[in-house]
Amino acid sequence: MxxxxxxxxxxxxxxxxxxxxxxxxxxxxxxxxxxxxxxxxxxxxxxxxxxxxxxxxxxxxxxxxxxxxxxxxxxxxxxxxxxxxxxxxxxxxxxxxxxxxxxxxxxxxxxxxxxxxxxxGAAQSELRMGDVRFDPVAGRLTVKDEVIDLRNRELRLLELLFNAPGQIFPKQKLVDRLFSYEEDVSENAVEVYIARLRKHLEPSELKITTHRGLGYRLDNV
Incomplete structure (x- = not known):
């Protein structure tokens, strides 16, 4: 956040x-x-x-x-x-x-x-989508009963995508949400975290799709 x-x-x-x-x-x-x-x-x-x-x-x-x-x-x-x-x-x-x-x-x-x-509008911290469970408070992702501990920015990036499934997030918007104004980072940093999340989600029904020129979207396929 x-x-x-x-x-x-x-x-x-x-x-x-x-x-x-x-x-x-x-x-x-x-x-x-x-x-x-x-x-x-x-x-x-x-x-x-x-x-x-x-x-x-x-x-x-x-x-x-x-x-x-x-x-x-x-x-x-x-x-x-x-x-x-x-x-x-x-x-x-x-x-x-x-x-x-x-x-x-x-x-x-x-x-x-x-x-x-x-x-x-959620009384519980755990979020569910397809065969994936995600607890942003505990920083824990569960894929097919395998628990994965996320790093801080992986956690916040997944939280953004998980709270808006089907929405396309431009790279620059993700940079703005994941980093403070004082941090000098490029859009390439987002690609690194997207790649890590894709690896974590690989066994699941969830996929992070790239929309060329637009950004990234979380889909339940």
Missing amino acids: KFLLVEDNQELAEAVIGRMQLDGHVIDHADKIQDAIAFSETGEYDLILLDIMLPDGDGRDFLKQHRAARRNTPVIVLTARSQVSDRIGVLDLGADDYVTKPFDHAELQARCRAVLRRKA
Whole structure:
């Protein structure tokens, strides 16, 4: 998954990024509202982690603008305000959840998973297609009862394809979803991960097909 973290505390931001990267997520980081707006208007994210008190304004203004633009990206607010009225306020503005600072990173990770499951409309983490079972939380792929542990980017790439079977993903879109803006990579990197997933799926009914000039698609054949 690709997240946008909007947080001006550099130490906290680095800690959150480090933990999320261990889970295989890609993180773009903005420390100002102005940068957060630029990221959200040009990138595609699965989740936004939003601080309230920022150097150039109030994160709630970003949230209001985000929802007014009919963007449905889930937002978890990171707030030092513990009053019930403050928490109700951000939920009423369109936040999907909130975490009160200081927070335990395991709790933040759990809340991220819960919000993403709600967005997908799935109460269970395991996904099934044909003779393949895929658990993106555990990072486990099961093909004909053989369990395969996936590397982080293999995991996130398969998650993208698995959640949209039949949809063609252009290479550049996959680059944008799998890597942060700070990483200098080419579309060839996507070909490497596609090749690895194809090898894992070889014994199954699922195939990743190439559509020349368009991109890749996951099919149940």
